[in-house]
Amino acid sequence: MTRYIIRRLLQAIPLLFVISLVLFVLMQNMGDPVATMGGRSVTRSADRERLRRQLGLDKPIAVQYLYWLVGNDWTKIDLDGDGVAETPGQRQGVLRGDFGASLVNRGKPVLQVIWDRLPNTLLLMGASELVIIIGALLIGIYSALRQYSVIDHVVTAISFVGYSMPIFFIALLTMYIFSVNFKRWGLPYLPTVGMFDPGVGKTTGQVALHMILPVFSLSFIYFAGYSRYVRSTMLEVMSQDYIRTARSKGLPRPVIIYLHALKNASLPIVTVIGLDLPLLLAGAIVTERIFAWPGMGRLFLDHASRSDTPVVMGILMMISVAVVVFQIIVDVVYAWLDPRIRYS
Amino acid sequence: MGTLLEVTDLRTRFSTPEGVVHAVNGISYTLAEGETLAVVGESGCGKSVSMLSVLGLIPIPPGQIASGSARYRGMDLLKLSEPELETIRGREISMIFQEPMTSLNPVLTIGRQITESLRTHLGMDHGTANRRAAELLESVGIPDGGQRLRDYPHQFSGGMRQRVMIAIALACAPSILIADEPTTALDVTIQAQIVELVIQMRQQIGMAVIWITHDLGVVAGIADRVIVMYAGFIVEEADVESLYADPRHPYTVALLAALPRADRRRDHRLKSIPGAPPNLLVKPQGCPFARRCDFVIERCWSDNPALAPIAPGRKIACWIDVKTGAPR
Ligand SMILES: Nc1ncnc2c1ncn2[C@@H]1O[C@H](COP(=O)(O)OP(=O)(O)OP(=O)(O)O)[C@@H](O)[C@H]1O
Ligand code: SF4
Numbered sequence: 001m002t003r004y005i006i007r008r009l010l011q012a013i014p015l016l017f018v019i020s021l022v023l024f025v026l027m028q029n030m031g032d033p034v035a036t037m038g039g040r041s042v043t044r045s046a047d048r049e050r051l052r053r054q055l056g057l058d059k060p061i062a063v064q065y066l067y068w069l070v071g072n073d074w075t076k077i078d079l080d081g082d083g084v085a086e087t088p089g090q091r092q093g094v095l096r097g098d099f100g101a102s103l104v105n106r107g108k109p110v111l112q113v114i115w116d117r118l119p120n121t122l123l124l125m126g127a128s129e130l131v132i133i134i135g136a137l138l139i140g141i142y143s144a145l146r147q148y149s150v151i152d153h154v155v156t157a158i159s160f161v162g163y164s165m166p167i168f169f170i171a172l173l174t175m176y177i178f179s180v181n182f183k184r185w186g187l188p189y190l191p192t193v194g195m196f197d198p199g200v201g202k203t204t205g206q207v208a209l210h211m212i213l214p215v216f217s218l219s220f221i222y223f224a225g226y227s228r229y230v231r232s233t234m235l236e237v238m239s240q241d242y243i244r245t246a247r248s249k250g251l252p253r254p255v256i257i258y259l260h261a262l263k264n265a266s267l268p269i270v271t272v273i274g275l276d277l278p279l280l281l282a283g284a285i286v287t288e289r290i291f292a293w294p295g296m297g298r299l300f301l302d303h304a305s306r307s308d309t310p311v312v313m314g315i316l317m318m319i320s321v322a323v324v325v326f327q328i329i330v331d332v333v334y335a336w337l338d339p340r341i342r343y344s
Numbered sequence: 345m346g347t348l349l350e351v352t353d354l355r356t357r358f359s360t361p362e363g364v365v366h367a368v369n370g371i372s373y374t375l376a377e378g379e380t381l382a383v384v385g386e387s388g389c390g391k392s393v394s395m396l397s398v399l400g401l402i403p404i405p406p407g408q409i410a411s412g413s414a415r416y417r418g419m420d421l422l423k424l425s426e427p428e429l430e431t432i433r434g435r436e437i438s439m440i441f442q443e444p445m446t447s448l449n450p451v452l453t454i455g456r457q458i459t460e461s462l463r464t465h466l467g468m469d470h471g472t473a474n475r476r477a478a479e480l481l482e483s484v485g486i487p488d489g490g491q492r493l494r495d496y497p498h499q500f501s502g503g504m505r506q507r508v509m510i511a512i513a514l515a516c517a518p519s520i521l522i523a524d525e526p527t528t529a530l531d532v533t534i535q536a537q538i539v540e541l542v543i544q545m546r547q548q549i550g551m552a553v554i555w556i557t558h559d560l561g562v563v564a565g566i567a568d569r570v571i572v573m574y575a576g577f578i579v580e581e582a583d584v585e586s587l588y589a590d591p592r593h594p595y596t597v598a599l600l601a602a603l604p605r606a607d608r609r610r611d612h613r614l615k616s617i618p619g620a621p622p623n624l625l626v627k628p629q630g631c632p633f634a635r636r637c638d639f640v641i642e643r644c645w646s647d648n649p650a651l652a653p654i655a656p657g658r659k660i661a662c663w664i665d666v667k668t669g670a671p672r
């Protein structure tokens with residue numbers, strides 16, 4: 001197993017390399033970082049030139065990519081524009097963990113900028129994924145066992161609504177109901193913005209309270225589809241011969257459902273969860289934007305709109321790595337669940 | 345020997361999008377203690393469904409048991425609740441199935457699948473159950489039982505999986521084993537081994553066996569009595585010697601005539617009766633075998649003959665006497 005994981009990680013390296021190259025080229029179209037430097041426009045052309053040299057933007061794109069990848073501390077760069085490279089480079093390159101410095105945040109290291117936000121996004125995603133999985137399993141199994149019951153039909157209806165609704169609409173709708181209207185009706189209402197009330201401080205309770213609406217919005221659309229998927233997978237599994245065998249042995253129903261059936265049903269479910277994780281991340285970006293949640297998604301949008309290429313590159317690379325890691329985790333979980341994979 | 349199981353007027357239907365499938369149409373039979381009863385008939389004639397119904401194993405819906413009773417030790421199995429049935433299944437009455445490749449759970453170890461019966465029904469603890477499971481594997485002819493408990497079904501061949509199924513079914517020493525075509529999916533040599541194994545285990549445990557099969561050839565070696573089914577009806581019932589020597593129902597006659605002889609290549613399927621079994625979607629008018637019967641008379645088209653005794657221990661459902669071709 002360990003060898004398998006290592007092999008998968010090694011296989012991912014060329015892939016990540018190609019991704020980074022493509023992204024780097026695409027970054028060239030994101031706008032001129034110098035023009036919007038930190039949100040202030042730099043007007044004097046002499047200043048612009050100086051900034052370009054400082055940021056290495058005067059170099060051909062191949063060289064820029066090389067510096068981004070391996071750094072430039074092994075060579076000298078021409079800072080004063082006299083054509084003579086005299087100043088030693090400072091950058092170490094992403095291969096040594098240096099993603100450069102943010103343009104917006106005045107030279108703050110990209111990794112630091114991302115690291116400030118990453119846990120918030122993971123918190124939102126993790127909580128949503130948990131809600132989705134638990135909810136989908138409960139509802140999916142229930143409606144599989146009571147096929148065509150009232151609850152089954154209700155869930156079917158809700159999941160179609162969920163499936164067809166864009167996430168921003170759900171988000172705004174829940175805001176409108178649970179925050180705006182509840183406040184108007186004098187009921188306890190939910191906060192819609194940020195991670196905590198600055199007046200109270202960042203306590204667990206505050207964060208949990210602020211998470212309710214974003215997590216609900218993010219979970220809702222996926223939850224619906226997942227519960228349908230769990231339902232159909234369970235139905236399929238429950239009609240298999242080995243379930244009939246289990247029943248013919250006189251096993252109690254819960255053992256049959258939650259061990260014999262669910263363990264088999266979880267194989268396709270795990271696969272789908274793994275494939276959808278990047279989508280969940282995309283959903284998180286939208287959700288964070290709407291609820292002003294200080295996560296990577298908002299970070300990405302804020303910095304992309306101001307052409308902060310180092311940060312944007314950093315975030316995109318981090319997502320690429322995350323996707324690769326998700327895939328490997330899914331494969332490992334799958335192998336753990338399915339002996340036929342494990343032993344081949 | 346006393347009667348162990350008495351099934352009376354069992355009717356099972358399935359509601360499908362195409363209409364109601366009349367799978368089992370009022371069958372009655374008994375099973376004595378320690379007896380081996382063979383149930384034969386072409387594919388789709390309701391053999392499996394009639395047995396699954398007794399154990400409450402048909403899917404409901406679409407299935408429905410429209411009438412009947414199945415008395416076992418003073419209980420009517422058809423009236424028991426699901427939890428009550430769970431104490432019977434696997435403990436008193438066990439089943440093995442046709443498809444060894446799909447009948448075992450692919451993601452659970454063989455050990456787990458054997459011991460869970462022992463632990464559920466006999467309350468054994470983990471260690472005892474494991475030791476017993478290893479013994480069971482050895483007793484069905486799987487060497488290294490203790491080692492193999494940790495293996496998964498895909499690590500066994502078809503014949504070996506069927507042995508595992510038998511070990512599971514016999515774990516709690518049931519009084520009835522229902523074997524639903526356990527050899528159909530296996531190679532000929534393996535088939536003989538499995539038949540041999542069941543005969544041997546039957547002696548050891550002293551259980552009664554219901555052996556469902558296509559293959560009248562196997563029946564002679566294993567069964568005491570035979571039930572012949574056609575289109576959800578029992579059409580003939582006899583002890584095994586009488587049935588071979590002197591078949592009385594035209595369908596049985598045709599089955600035996602289609603049986604490959606020892607001097608020909610053995611083909612185990614009963615294909616050679618002209619025509620196909622009737623569509624169970626339409627409730628038959630008259631005798632269900634009429635369309636394929638060589639002896640058919642006028643009355644057969646309008647009236648369905650009931651299963652009736654013709655001699656001690658013999659029953660047939662037919663209007664005529666096959667010996668003379670004349671109405672009885
Ligand atoms: N779940 C079900 N839904 C609908 N029809 C069914 C179902 N199970 C069985 N049947 C029908 O009931 C009839 C009897 O089936 P059964 O499995 O008892 O036949 P069989 O005699 O065991 O045949 P085989 O030798 O092929 O196993 C068939 O026509 C079959 O199509
Ligand atoms: S009743 Fe008639 S049709 Fe049916 S088996 Fe007898 S002779 Fe043939």
Ligand SMILES: [Mg+2]
Pocket residue numbers: 391392393524525
């Ligand atoms: Mg069958």
